[in-house]
Amino acid sequence: MVKVKKLTTESPALVYYDPHSELVVERDASERGLGAAFLHEGKPIAHASRALTSIETRYVQIEKECLAIVFALEHFHQYTFGRRTNVHSDHKPLEMIVKKPLHKAPRRLQGMFLRMLQYDTDVVYHNGKEMYIADTLSMSYLPHSGGTGNFGAVNAVRHLPISTERMRMLKTCTDRDETLQISKHVIQRGWPESTPVPANVHAYFIMGGELAVSDGLVFRLHEWLFPREGMRKLTKECLHRSHMGGENLQRRA
DSSP states (O other): OHHHHHHHTSTTSOOOOOTTSOEEEEEEEOSSEEEEEEEETTEEEEEEEEEOOTTGGGSOHHHHHHHHHHHHHHHTHHHHTTSEEEEEESOHHHHHHTTSOGGGSOHHHHHHHHHHTTSEEEEEEOOGGGOHHHHHHHHSOOSOOOOOOOOOOOOGGGGSSSOHHHHHHHHHHHHHOHHHHHHHHHHHHOOOSSSOOOGGGHHHHTTGGGEEEETTEEEETTEEOOOTTTHHHHHHHHHHHTOOOHHHHHHHO
16 A cells, blocks of 8 residues: 555656646547647646547548647647647648648648637647657547537538539549559558658658548649549640630731
8 A cells, every 4th residue: 555655646647737837738649549648847737538530530640630739729728728838749741731821731720720729839749759648548548539629621522613524533533543542541641751652652742731632532732633544634635625726826816
């Protein structure tokens, strides 16, 4: 019993909140859960975790990582509101995209960033190996999945200026395009930091944080990516239909 009492007063027991100390929030997202730890000088003040909803499990990795920030800030609202909060993230692309103008983020991330505007935050990248508390919580999360809310995400596919027939063709060509299929897989799992990506998706690596998958199509912000075979030639023909051509221009001159 004496040993048990001693352990409860030593690390990793929780420490008291100090309004004058630096606030640090560590957060992490796994495939099925979110985890967050509220810290003073590396010592935990409080922990939080929850399961992802069925819809949230289909988010791409960068969206899950940003969702973990929203969850942490709002869960610890009584501490984080009105104070500078350092948010530690192990997702490098998120650190960069959160500093960009709002309109340059994918639609779902825009909704999350709007929720974050009420907080004074600084999102800083930290190696995942240093964030073992949040990582453990995201893996061993509490079973409840109280959703963090609707982030204004819309099904952009339904509003594309394209006919139903062309839409079917676009989806079919996307499914047949090896590059886009690999890109979809990488986007869903998260872009690696050190592991080389396949050569045919190198061109998309630098814009990784701006890419999203919706209804089987790959989007960069509000524009969809065309498959190389089938659609690009057809699109080029459509673009040139409105051009009169050299001979017609000369006749009208």
